[in-house]
Amino acid sequence: MPPPPVSSKIWRPAMKPPALLAVLLLLSLSFLLFLLRPTSPPFLLSAQTSGTDRRRLSVYVTDLPRALNHGLLDLYWSLPTADARIPASSDPDHPPPRAHPPYPASPLIRQYSAEYWLLASLLRPGPASSSAVSVVADWTEADVVFVPFFATLSAELELGWGATKGAFRRKEGNADYRRQREVVDRVTAHPAWRRSGGRDHVFVLTDPMAMWHVRAEIAPAILLVVDFGGWYKLDSKSAGSNSSHMIQHTQVSLLKDVIIPYTHLLPTLQLSENMDRPTLLYFKGAKHRHRGGLVREKLWDVMINEPGVVMEEGFPNATGREQSIKGMRTSEFCLHPAGDTPSSCRLFDAVASLCIPVIVSDDIELPFEGMIDYTEFSIFVSVGNAMRPKWLASYLKTISKQQKDEFRRNLAKVQHIFEYENSHHGSTGSAPEDGAVNHIWKKIHQKLPMIQEAIIREKRKPEGASIPLRCHCT
Numbered sequence: 001m002p003p004p005p006v007s008s009k010i011w012r013p014a015m016k017p018p019a020l021l022a023v024l025l026l027l028s029l030s031f032l033l034f035l036l037r038p039t040s041p042p043f044l045l046s047a048q049t050s051g052t053d054r055r056r057l058s059v060y061v062t063d064l065p066r067a068l069n070h071g072l073l074d075l076y077w078s079l080p081t082a083d084a085r086i087p088a089s090s091d092p093d094h095p096p097p098r099a100h101p102p103y104p105a106s107p108l109i110r111q112y113s114a115e116y117w118l119l120a121s122l123l124r125p126g127p128a129s130s131s132a133v134s135v136v137a138d139w140t141e142a143d144v145v146f147v148p149f150f151a152t153l154s155a156e157l158e159l160g161w162g163a164t165k166g167a168f169r170r171k172e173g174n175a176d177y178r179r180q181r182e183v184v185d186r187v188t189a190h191p192a193w194r195r196s197g198g199r200d201h202v203f204v205l206t207d208p209m210a211m212w213h214v215r216a217e218i219a220p221a222i223l224l225v226v227d228f229g230g231w232y233k234l235d236s237k238s239a240g241s242n243s244s245h246m247i248q249h250t251q252v253s254l255l256k257d258v259i260i261p262y263t264h265l266l267p268t269l270q271l272s273e274n275m276d277r278p279t280l281l282y283f284k285g286a287k288h289r290h291r292g293g294l295v296r297e298k299l300w301d302v303m304i305n306e307p308g309v310v311m312e313e314g315f316p317n318a319t320g321r322e323q324s325i326k327g328m329r330t331s332e333f334c335l336h337p338a339g340d341t342p343s344s345c346r347l348f349d350a351v352a353s354l355c356i357p358v359i360v361s362d363d364i365e366l367p368f369e370g371m372i373d374y375t376e377f378s379i380f381v382s383v384g385n386a387m388r389p390k391w392l393a394s395y396l397k398t399i400s401k402q403q404k405d406e407f408r409r410n411l412a413k414v415q416h417i418f419e420y421e422n423s424h425h426g427s428t429g430s431a432p433e434d435g436a437v438n439h440i441w442k443k444i445h446q447k448l449p450m451i452q453e454a455i456i457r458e459k460r461k462p463e464g465a466s467i468p469l470r471c472h473c474t
Contacts, residue, residue, distance in 0.1 A: 229341025280308030
């Protein structure tokens with residue numbers, strides 16, 4: 001039997017009133033929700049229009065005496081003697097070379113040169129300091145307040161040329177402490193600090209010892225650090241329990257602070273210059289370290305006799321530098337174990353050398369996470385696995401040539417992100433437009449909503465309220 005004929009009445013729109021009513025109801029609800037949408041409170045409007053929806057971060061530079069920044073460079077280059085921490089023959093800066101670089105060339109100090117390049121980006125002439133930041137003359141119009149103190153250079157001067165060994169931790173007779181004290185007194189007396197409690201102020205503290213005596217006083221600020229080593233304290237209450245690895249800290253946090261890269265010490269190798277790499281894994285550095293770096297000595301003993309693995313101990317003087325250049329450029333992988341702190345400039349030397357980093361540091365924090373994915377150009381290995389005899393070398397041998405080539409291509413793509421200067425390419429005094437400096441400013445920009453929230457929350461605390469400082473994030 002043939003199917004019944006299809007009635008044309010089925011196709012009349014008038015025959016589907018429920019669908020039409022549903023559409024009209026949905027449109028009405030949408031319009032009502034639009035009318036009733038919440039609006040921002042008036043006191044947050046200025047923060048929103050001057051915050052993350054603007055292309056550039058506005059920065060006010062605190063007025064500090066020249067003696068606290070570039071004057072410290074003058075002092076450094078006037079020193080007649082070598083750094084007491086290294087052999088005189090290994091200090092490239094004393095006596096000063098005729099055409100010395102703007103920031104010390106000594107590897108102990110140059111790796112921390114971010115303070116110099118960040119300030120340089122704010123002093124650059126022109127209406128716009130860079131594509132990521134603009135300088136304002138009125139602190140009330142600024143997103144953040146930059147404190148132009150060369151805290152690392154100040155600390156290094158005391159560590160390398162102090163009156164007596166060990167004087168760094170004392171206040172009496174400590175020139176670095178006097179400078180720290182002057183900076184804090186000047187900055188905290190300014191109305192910009194009182195407005196925010198310092199939460200929108202930026203300090204560059206690349207050396208783990210920078211501003212060591214006054215850290216508690218500047219803890220609310222945005223701290224630019226290479227890692228959190230030297231800031232954490234073990235929670236004494238859990239020291240004897242299974243959770244002794246947990247750390248309690250009230251001064252640093254990934255919520256407010258920014259991890260920034262070390263300045264790499266080796267020249268950059270372009271992908272087109274890459275050659276054969278007969279060595280499987282390479283490491284050069286000090287075998288004996290302290291604190292979390294104790295794992296390095298144990299790892300050294302595990303790896304030293306592995307075929308295809310080169311473990312060299314040495315100081316980054318002129319001879320050591322040439323050995324490192326050759327070693328990193330002829331190796332597939334470069335080992336990056338923790339030192340006295342979870343990270344070191346060795347990681348960024350490996351990136352510059354197109355040597356795939358093998359990171360063995362469970363507590364490491366890395367620059368610009370969220371902007372780049374380190375797993376695309378680095379190998380991460382737990383300390384536990386790395387300490388197993390023959391495990392690490394065997395694992396690295398399983399990585400195919402195709403995978404290694406892909407890692408290396410990705411390394412070449414991110415090299416510029418960790419670049420503070422172009423001096424190794426022949427130019428001086430300038431930073432790459434899309435290099436480390438601008439990425440740091442962009443990362444600070446990302447922190448603004450949380451900083452603004454913290455300022456507002458602090459304002460509503462009633463007088464006499466006692467709320468403990470606490471900050472724990474992973």
